[in-house]
Amino acid sequence: MSARTWDLVLLAAAILCAAGFARFYVRGVLEGDRTLARASAVGFLVLGAAAVVSLLRILS
Numbered sequence: 001m002s003a004r005t006w007d008l009v010l011l012a013a014a015i016l017c018a019a020g021f022a023r024f025y026v027r028g029v030l031e032g033d034r035t036l037a038r039a040s041a042v043g044f045l046v047l048g049a050a051a052v053v054s055l056l057r058i059l060s
Contacts, residue, residue, distance in 0.1 A: 007057045014051035018044050
């Protein structure tokens with residue numbers, strides 16, 4: 001597979017996983033579970049950054 005294909009796969013996976021972390025963040029906030037909310041926020045930010053980097057690599 002080409003590098004562009006791998007970047008598309010990474011972008012799709014990062015967006016999907018970031019959406020999952022966003023869901024767990026909301027659940028943690030609503031249930032008052034600070035540990036879950038904080039861990040999910042970190043996961044969302046890391047995967048969001050991975051998605052941005054992947055998108056920039058695709059566009060360049």
